[in-house]
Amino acid sequence: MKQQLHMQVRTLLTIIIAITVLSGIATIFPVTISGWLLENSSNFPAFMSAWIEKVYAGLSETEKSAAFIFYGLDWLAFSHFLMAGLFFGAIRNPVRNKFIVEWALCGCMLALPVIWIAGVVRTVPVFHLLVDTVFAFAGIFVFLVIQKKITRIESLKEA
Numbered sequence: 001m002k003q004q005l006h007m008q009v010r011t012l013l014t015i016i017i018a019i020t021v022l023s024g025i026a027t028i029f030p031v032t033i034s035g036w037l038l039e040n041s042s043n044f045p046a047f048m049s050a051w052i053e054k055v056y057a058g059l060s061e062t063e064k065s066a067a068f069i070f071y072g073l074d075w076l077a078f079s080h081f082l083m084a085g086l087f088f089g090a091i092r093n094p095v096r097n098k099f100i101v102e103w104a105l106c107g108c109m110l111a112l113p114v115i116w117i118a119g120v121v122r123t124v125p126v127f128h129l130l131v132d133t134v135f136a137f138a139g140i141f142v143f144l145v146i147q148k149k150i151t152r153i154e155s156l157k158e159a
Helices: 002-028 030-039 046-065 067-092 098-121 126-158
Strands: none
Touching: 002 030, 002 067, 002 126, 030 046, 046 067, 046 126, 067 098, 098 126
16 A cells, blocks of 8 residues: 555656656746647637737747847756755655645745736736646646645554
């Protein structure tokens, strides 16, 4: 039972690592990704296509006139890679390093006010804020599941 719980925790954390690394990679190439989305925008509803066009235009203009701004995105990508690396500690020893999962859970919860405060201030469309909110709640759910499994592992150690 304990071994099975360890494997489940490791599997979920490995998926989290992969998603975090992919998010970091996507952060490095915002113009390329938004350009791809723009090319395929006919697959999206009109209100999303308009937002994709606006994002692409803003990114393209920024790249032409102030490319140094993207240096901040490089650092954001770097922070994604650091966060992904942090989860290896929880994979190695989930009980001893459960604080990593608790930290990630707090991060997902704290993302919610950032999404709805900064998003509104920056005039991000509501549909985009809702997508970000879904990701935050998905993270909360997954980290709560992981936390519960780690608690179960701890109780099996004591028994």
